[in-house]
Each structure stands twice: as structure tokens, then as C-alpha cells.
Amino acid sequence: MCLGVPMQVKSIANGIAVCEIDGVRREASLMMVEGVEVGDFVLIHAGFAIEKLDEADAEQTLQLFREVLASGGGPA
Amino acid sequence: MKYSSEFRDPAVAKKLIEQIGEAVAGFDGQMTLMEVCGTHTMAIYQHGIRALLPKSIRLISGPGCPVCVTPVSYVDHAVALARRPGTLITTFGDMVRVPGSSSSLQREKARGADVRIVYSPLDAVALAEKTPEKQIVFLGVGFETTTPTVAGAILEARRRGLSNFFALCANKTIPGPMAALAGDPELKVDGYICPAHVSAIIGAEAYRPLAEQLKVPCVVTGFEPLDMLQGVLMLARQIVAGEARVETQYSRIVKPGGNPKARAILEEVFEPCDTAWRGIGVIPQSGLKIRESYAAFDAERQLPVAVEEPREAKGCMCGEILKGKVTPTECPLFRQACTPENPIGACMVSSEGTCAAEYKYGT
Ligand code: SF4
Ligand code: SF4
Numbered sequence: 001m002c003l004g005v006p007m008q009v010k011s012i013a014n015g016i017a018v019c020e021i022d023g024v025r026r027e028a029s030l031m032m033v034e035g036v037e038v039g040d041f042v043l044i045h046a047g048f049a050i051e052k053l054d055e056a057d058a059e060q061t062l063q064l065f066r067e068v069l070a071s072g073g074g075p076a
Numbered sequence: 077m078k079y080s081s082e083f084r085d086p087a088v089a090k091k092l093i094e095q096i097g098e099a100v101a102g103f104d105g106q107m108t109l110m111e112v113c114g115t116h117t118m119a120i121y122q123h124g125i126r127a128l129l130p131k132s133i134r135l136i137s138g139p140g141c142p143v144c145v146t147p148v149s150y151v152d153h154a155v156a157l158a159r160r161p162g163t164l165i166t167t168f169g170d171m172v173r174v175p176g177s178s179s180s181l182q183r184e185k186a187r188g189a190d191v192r193i194v195y196s197p198l199d200a201v202a203l204a205e206k207t208p209e210k211q212i213v214f215l216g217v218g219f220e221t222t223t224p225t226v227a228g229a230i231l232e233a234r235r236r237g238l239s240n241f242f243a244l245c246a247n248k249t250i251p252g253p254m255a256a257l258a259g260d261p262e263l264k265v266d267g268y269i270c271p272a273h274v275s276a277i278i279g280a281e282a283y284r285p286l287a288e289q290l291k292v293p294c295v296v297t298g299f300e301p302l303d304m305l306q307g308v309l310m311l312a313r314q315i316v317a318g319e320a321r322v323e324t325q326y327s328r329i330v331k332p333g334g335n336p337k338a339r340a341i342l343e344e345v346f347e348p349c350d351t352a353w354r355g356i357g358v359i360p361q362s363g364l365k366i367r368e369s370y371a372a373f374d375a376e377r378q379l380p381v382a383v384e385e386p387r388e389a390k391g392c393m394c395g396e397i398l399k400g401k402v403t404p405t406e407c408p409l410f411r412q413a414c415t416p417e418n419p420i421g422a423c424m425v426s427s428e429g430t431c432a433a434e435y436k437y438g439t
Contacts, residue, residue: 045273046222050221053329071091
């Protein structure tokens, strides 16, 4: 029920962001997040942006996965 | 899309599964990991994660979906409001189909009640502004992810000066039942896969008492397949090492202290109260009710109705399912009398419910 969807902010007016993912557009209130700018990814739940996606952290997690892939590890 | 497809790479998944195997290679016995989030439950079934894990790791589902844990008496209350003249009920879709003692919102709608599904509580506020002759009630169920959005809607209704917007609240907080289940010797939860989006609001620190006092390792985990496998790996490593810490796999969204702005909005409008969980019973201070200062928006206080005596559906085992003690196939009604088209219990209604997930993806 509290499914959150990451979407990209396309425009902002009066505390409402128009966000998009895979061609789907949605409006979201920015009441709960600070410092959101056009281009940011935000997590949308029930009409509100509830958190900003931390791109540096996302990159770090992905980097870790790339290392997992590179490691020869594990019994064949 | 970046930030979703990259978290599904099957080659990485394969490696992570190997690493999980190595982590538990020298471990004898079983480890039981519980997820308490319906979206996790759904993802586990959807990606067939159970079958990918070593035999020594058992995944069980806890009280994950707010729709499932809402007691029958709440549905009865909503039904009574739907029958009240001049009332328009707004809700997220799943609630409409949850059976009450003798009716459901869907049935009331068929009989002529005004029940509408909304995507956001803000839609309900907009509807209240457009429909001044009716009393608009939004059904506030949900955990910490959803409750701030209900609070935000109440603040918005006040800002717009509306006197016909109300919320009927059975909102709940998740650490309470996690602590209650961690102490249940029949279950023996060895590690918690902590909810992703609840944690975005409350922060990973919220699980510290579970790890430190109850000695249950906690890993805040995202919903993509790689997130979940990495979360399981982190838990397995802690359990094998005999440690109990809070770790965050999902750090791209979840911060240690959560989202302070969302928490402030929630605390402005709501205060803790005792509340009943379907199957688990009353857990002190695990509910949220509207504060006195916002009583004007509280459907319970402003729109009194007579609510029938609650009756649980006969034979339904939702209560035991929600505690992780039985699996859906052990319920005699599963796939027989109880199907997603004709749910007997709440766990079959929401797509995040354990019975619905088993029905759709189970073999
Ligand atoms: S409310 Fe959010 S965290 Fe809880 S079960 Fe639903 S999706 Fe998961
Ligand atoms: S199968 Fe239906 S009746 Fe049985 S526990 Fe699940 S929801 Fe309840």
C-alpha cells in the first residue's frame, strides 16, 4: 500500500512538483522534502515526495554490486 | 530507467546468492528472517527469492500490510459512515474490498453509498473543496510512510479553511509489533528485513532497541531483487558472527534519523495511542490518533455513528498468518472459499497480503 516510486522532477511551482518516470507524469507535494530541484529523483508516495534519492549513495551501492560481479568468488 | 534496472542485474544476483551460500556454509541449524513489509512480501514471491536461498535460511512474513492488520471493527466503522447520509468516503483501493462483520465498502457502494478511490489524501481534500454539501471522510490506515501524508492533508484542509474534510484514523507504527514478535519464543525471529519506506520516515535508528536490547539483527532493505539479496547477505553474516546490529542496505533513500520534516508534520497532527492489530491484539502506544488541536478533522469525534459488534470470518487464519505462524496453504479456506475475487480475510485482499501473494505466485 505504501508503495513508493522513484520519479524525476520535471518542474516545480507553488510547492508542487511535476514528476515523471517511464513517460508517466504525476504531481507531488513537496511539503515533506527540502531542497528539491528540477532533475532530482524523489520517492513519491500517495501524492507526496517523501524523500530525495541520494545519488552519491545510489552510485556507491551500484559500485559495490559491480565489485561483487568482478569478484571471481564462490564455488563454481 | 537508471536506479531501477541496474538493481535487477541477474549476473550480480547470481554472485550474491553464491556469497550468501558461502556466508552460511559453516552454519548448522536454521535461521529465520522476517520481513514486515507487504512490498517485501510481494517482491519475495514475485522474484522467487525463497527458492534461490540456501535451505538453512527461512523467510517468513510478518504484519506487513496496513490493510491486513486493520481490525474488522475499523471496517465496520467505515461501513457505518458510508451509510450515513451526506457522507462521501474516500480511500485507497484495497480498503474497499476488505470484508467487515456483515458488509464491505464495496457492497455499500453497490447499494448506493458514495465511496471513491483516491490516489492521494490530497485528492480527498480537493474533493471536499469541490463538494461543500457533503462530509468527506478519508480512511487513514497505514504505517509511518502513509501517516505523514494524512497529516499533510489535514494541514492542507485547515489552510484552505475547509470544515467538511475528516479522517477516520487507524494509523499504526511498526517497531511495536516487531518488538512483540521478536519476543515470541514460538517464532524465533533471528533477523529482521526492515521495511524500506517506513524507514525513510522513521530512520534506521528506530530499530536500535530491537538490535541492542532484544539482540535481533536488523537490516533496512530496499525492494529491488539485488537490494533484497544483499539485505539477506548482511543479515546472514551478522547471525553467523553472533552479532546484532542495525545496518542500512537501502542508504540511497534511508538516513539514520529518517525524514525530519515528515516526522514533524506527523507529530504536529498525531499522537501515540494504544491500538489493536488484527491477529496480534492491542499493542500499547503503537497507534496514532489525531491530536485534540485537530479534533475538528477527526471523523470519530465529529461524525458519531453506531458501529455493529465485530465478528471475524469463520475459519479465517489471518491472525496467525500475520504473526508468521502459519502459511496461507495451511488455511483450509485458501484457494477454496477464499480467493482474490472473493476474499474471506484481509490477507487475500491487498496484493501485498501474504495470502494474495501466495495465491498469485505460489505453486
Ligand atoms: S506500508 Fe509501506 S512499508 Fe508497510 S507494508 Fe506497505 S509498502 Fe511496506
Ligand atoms: S486464505 Fe483467506 S481465509 Fe485463509 S487466512 Fe488467508 S485471507 Fe484468511
